[in-house]
Amino acid sequence: MTEVLLRGGTPWGADGPADVLVRDGRIATDPVDPAVIDISGQFVLPALVEAHCHLDKTLYGGPWIPHSADDTLAGRIGNDLSRRAELGVPSEARIAALLRTMRSYGTAHVRSHTDIDPEVGLRGVEAVSAAAAEVGMPVQQVAFPQHGVLTNPGTLDLLEEALKSGVAAIGGLDPAGIDRDPVRHLDLIFALADRYGAFLDIHLHDGGTLGAWELELIAERTRALGLGGRVTVSHAYALGQVDDAHQDRLAAVLADAGVALATAAVYSFPVPPLKRVLDAGVVVACGHDGIRDLWGPYGSGDMLERAMHLAYRSTFRRDEDIALALRAATYGGAEVLGLADYGLSVGCRADLVVVPVSSAAEAVVTRPPRTLVMISGKVVHSLVSEGGGVLHN
Amino acid sequence: MTEVLLRGGTPWGADGPADVLVRDGRIATDPVDPAVIDISGQFVLPALVEAHCHLDKTLYGGPWIPHSADDTLAGRIGNDLSRRAELGVPSEARIAALLRTMRSYGTAHVRSHTDIDPEVGLRGVEAVSAAAAEVGMPVQQVAFPQHGVLTNPGTLDLLEEALKSGVAAIGGLDPAGIDRDPVRHLDLIFALADRYGAFLDIHLHDGGTLGAWELELIAERTRALGLGGRVTVSHAYALGQVDDAHQDRLAAVLADAGVALATAAVYSFPVPPLKRVLDAGVVVACGHDGIRDLWGPYGSGDMLERAMHLAYRSTFRRDEDIALALRAATYGGAEVLGLADYGLSVGCRADLVVVPVSSAAEAVVTRPPRTLVMISGKVVHSLVSEGGGVLHN
Incomplete structure (x- = not known):
């Protein structure tokens, strides 16, 4: 079992910051002992x-x-x-x-x-x-x-x-x-x-x-x-x-x-x-x-x-x-x-993009560098710094 | 007198690579002892x-x-x-x-x-x-x-x-x-x-x-x-x-x-x-x-x-x-x-942009990071690396 917790970001559609747990390639709940990636103040989109x-x-x-x-x-x-x-x-x-x-x-x-x-x-x-x-x-x-x-x-x-x-x-x-x-x-x-x-x-x-x-x-x-x-x-x-x-x-x-x-x-x-x-x-x-x-x-x-x-x-x-x-x-x-299991809900495949903005509109207008791209729960692109960022188990 | 030679780039409108000499804020000829910036393979636009x-x-x-x-x-x-x-x-x-x-x-x-x-x-x-x-x-x-x-x-x-x-x-x-x-x-x-x-x-x-x-x-x-x-x-x-x-x-x-x-x-x-x-x-x-x-x-x-x-x-x-x-x-x-002295000709004010492309069209389509921006002969933005790049007198 691999678990990653994206901590402190705001998922698109949520009312405010909400952690996103990824377990075995899918969005999950009830973390056990996850690696933590701090994305405070950032915005989370589905891929x-x-x-x-x-x-x-x-x-x-x-x-x-x-x-x-x-x-x-x-x-x-x-x-x-x-x-x-x-x-x-x-x-x-x-x-x-x-x-x-x-x-x-x-x-x-x-x-x-x-x-x-x-x-x-x-x-x-x-x-x-x-x-x-x-x-x-x-x-x-x-x-x-x-x-x-x-x-x-x-x-x-x-x-x-x-x-x-x-x-x-x-x-x-x-x-x-x-x-x-x-x-x-x-x-x-x-x-x-x-x-x-x-x-x-x-x-x-x-x-x-x-x-x-x-x-x-x-x-x-x-x-x-x-x-x-x-x-x-x-x-x-x-x-x-x-x-x-x-x-x-x-x-x-x-x-x-x-x-x-x-x-x-x-x-x-x-x-x-x-x-x-x-x-x-x-x-x-x-x-x-x-x-x-x-x-x-x-x-x-x-x-x-x-x-x-x-x-x-x-x-x-x-x-x-x-x-x-x-x-x-x-x-x-x-x-x-016809994609099954697409989105930010629990159970969806963990295909995610983290961007340093406050809203979907700001993401579209500013097209910022992607902070993190995760496909099927695997990080495929990351600008998260070593120190403040990814903590691997 | 300050002299900078942009070496090896292709100025917009030139048939091929041509050095650009900047002296006292203007495009000049006949270098004496210029600092050299290597911009080989890059394209030079007026600001x-x-x-x-x-x-x-x-x-x-x-x-x-x-x-x-x-x-x-x-x-x-x-x-x-x-x-x-x-x-x-x-x-x-x-x-x-x-x-x-x-x-x-x-x-x-x-x-x-x-x-x-x-x-x-x-x-x-x-x-x-x-x-x-x-x-x-x-x-x-x-x-x-x-x-x-x-x-x-x-x-x-x-x-x-x-x-x-x-x-x-x-x-x-x-x-x-x-x-x-x-x-x-x-x-x-x-x-x-x-x-x-x-x-x-x-x-x-x-x-x-x-x-x-x-x-x-x-x-x-x-x-x-x-x-x-x-x-x-x-x-x-x-x-x-x-x-x-x-x-x-x-x-x-x-x-x-x-x-x-x-x-x-x-x-x-x-x-x-x-x-x-x-x-x-x-x-x-x-x-x-x-x-x-x-x-x-x-x-x-x-x-x-x-x-x-x-x-x-x-x-x-x-x-x-x-x-x-x-x-x-x-x-x-x-x-x-109504700008006087604008452009890439000798005597023009040295307002220049260097981009890592081969043509004006490629610059517009790709909008790459600017390698160098020079205003009135002064470098105001630069991605030129220390080693391969700017040599100050």
């Missing part, structure tokens, strides 16, 4: 959840690669296809470097969309799996048809192959805008997800009334197949573009069907109206999207920074509003990933 | 310029203050007026703390909009002046009618009083949206600026065709009074809202009149189309707007981070585009502030 990234594409940890695509989606797709071999993408070393950085910032769980296409096959899936195993970090992969399903023959078979190989989720991509046949695209990927009991996570950049209508198609299929709680729409720019009444109608439809949203609040693209969809009962998760890759040079791996972007683009100023962005980067992501 | 902030309002360096205003402009103004006394705003200590942080990030020059109104009088101006003197950092103040000119009797006299006391610039605020009489508002503040040879820097949040028309009014008065090069419009959301052809027409009008823009790329508010206005010849500067104050909790004081927000909201991915945001945070700001 961060990166719910939407593209690990397989990353160039993280290598030299600066100037962005070489033109400013069109077709240009970015073509540039990606033409340069990934030259740059050694996917790279287990780059992915592992990024995962280590994510973990040092307090991320314990990751959902990553991995490119699947006839050229790259399942090499991306294998590279991400290998890196995750190397680092010892759980990564839930979405087999992602980045270059289309119907428009890229052979991809559908690869999605099924990925599922057979154990991938937990499959993706979709702009069923109308990219794949040109939204009904058939969605019918195919929903059928696959249903057959294999997989999660479904669909990229939807299609905007305005087109994207809004596709959200309805997705909700209809989720209800019809009883897949509520297992389907996520990523980006969903359309939700940030239609008028308020339309947003409300769509939010109700999504909540009723059990379709979640994942947002990254990237660049100047529309952000789904966070408070409005949460009020309707929609689960919302948060992620980086690309991190230092051929699609764009930005991204640090720090989910507190990502939550800041989400709060900032949502024009949230009040503490309780800013905290909603952090909920997306923690509890919302955990729900989308 | 950052914060061209739009509100130092007098800041709560920086104090405990976290949850945002207490409601989500309306009237709510924020009322909240500001009612709470500033309780929180000790303006505070010389808070302002000085923020200036020190800004300097440690490499900012050497600041333009700050200081509230002027019958209640606070010139106390804000005095607090900012005192803090600037305490820290030894130049701050160009804009006497700013935050609560209106025509709608707040007594403010116009205070603007004049501020100019008489030596403030370099006066401001304006939404001549239509807030002050309800754009022609009279602008005529009054232009006349004052003209009479005292002051800079003029006008907050313009008014959107769409209303804000666009006010930009025309501002350009007309700038031309008529020959004030080109001395007038700035801050925010100018309207420029990001009208259609492309209208943007082009306005950009040409502003460039022709010599009206500059300052943008902060805050929240989800519209950002002027940076490439388009630069192509037309408009000078663009960058700043934080508020930093940790009653108007909003965000802001770090790091102008590389601010440049990131500007690049990100501009959806800039390519190095040469991202560099435009950094130009706004350096050369653009210097031009708006």
Whole structure:
């Protein structure tokens, strides 16, 4: 039995300071003879959840690669296809470097969309799996048809192959805008997800009334197949573009069907109206999207920074509003990933982040160095000084 | 004579590594017997310029203050007026703390909009002046009618009083949206600026065709009074809202009149189309707007981070585009502030920032710790290690 007592910190959601006991990797009660770590005056969060990234594409940890695509989606797709071999993408070393950085910032769980296409096959899936195993970090992969399903023959078979190989989720991509046949695209990927009991996570950049209508198609299929709680729409720019009444109608439809949203609040693209969809009962998760890759040079791996972007683009100023962005980067992501035993309650897995702030809002706004990161009860990152800090039994 | 040679770095704009000699506070040539600082493999920028902030309002360096205003402009103004006394705003200590942080990030020059109104009088101006003197950092103040000119009797006299006391610039605020009489508002503040040879820097949040028309009014008065090069419009959301052809027409009008823009790329508010206005010849500067104050909790004081927000909201991915945001945070700001001897050329004041990156774009995207900050040839911040680094004569 190993016991650690985090003493004097304030867990998120508690009324004030409350010690957190960790025993055998879980949050527990009734300490016997714990090692004590003094975190007085600090704030305790459940580990961060990166719910939407593209690990397989990353160039993280290598030299600066100037962005070489033109400013069109077709240009970015073509540039990606033409340069990934030259740059050694996917790279287990780059992915592992990024995962280590994510973990040092307090991320314990990751959902990553991995490119699947006839050229790259399942090499991306294998590279991400290998890196995750190397680092010892759980990564839930979405087999992602980045270059289309119907428009890229052979991809559908690869999605099924990925599922057979154990991938937990499959993706979709702009069923109308990219794949040109939204009904058939969605019918195919929903059928696959249903057959294999997989999660479904669909990229939807299609905007305005087109994207809004596709959200309805997705909700209809989720209800019809009883897949509520297992389907996520990523980006969903359309939700940030239609008028308020339309947003409300769509939010109700999504909540009723059990379709979640994942947002990254990237660049100047529309952000789904966070408070409005949460009020309707929609689960919302948060992620980086690309991190230092051929699609764009930005991204640090720090989910507190990502939550800041989400709060900032949502024009949230009040503490309780800013905290909603952090909920997306923690509890919302955990729900989308289907994590059991997530949180700060007794019995939960001891995946914790300690930060030198007084509130969730301050954590998001200031993104301070992490004082302590604990995964499954093990300290994986620590700034606690020898003297005032960790006392090992 | 004091001489320091920064050896082995790559100055921004140079083709490759080039030593930078600093003599008696200026960039020089022909070293005699300099102390040498090895910055091999690093990148040299001119000091950052914060061209739009509100130092007098800041709560920086104090405990976290949850945002207490409601989500309306009237709510924020009322909240500001009612709470500033309780929180000790303006505070010389808070302002000085923020200036020190800004300097440690490499900012050497600041333009700050200081509230002027019958209640606070010139106390804000005095607090900012005192803090600037305490820290030894130049701050160009804009006497700013935050609560209106025509709608707040007594403010116009205070603007004049501020100019008489030596403030370099006066401001304006939404001549239509807030002050309800754009022609009279602008005529009054232009006349004052003209009479005292002051800079003029006008907050313009008014959107769409209303804000666009006010930009025309501002350009007309700038031309008529020959004030080109001395007038700035801050925010100018309207420029990001009208259609492309209208943007082009306005950009040409502003460039022709010599009206500059300052943008902060805050929240989800519209950002002027940076490439388009630069192509037309408009000078663009960058700043934080508020930093940790009653108007909003965000802001770090790091102008590389601010440049990131500007690049990100501009959806800039390519190095040469991202560099435009950094130009706004350096050369653009210097031009708006009317700084002589700014830059990396021989004879310029040695205000320099050294960062461990390979390019301007990488500096903006990664916002690394500053290796060295030098102001007027003096090292004010340094991470250079004793052994491999600074050799003092």
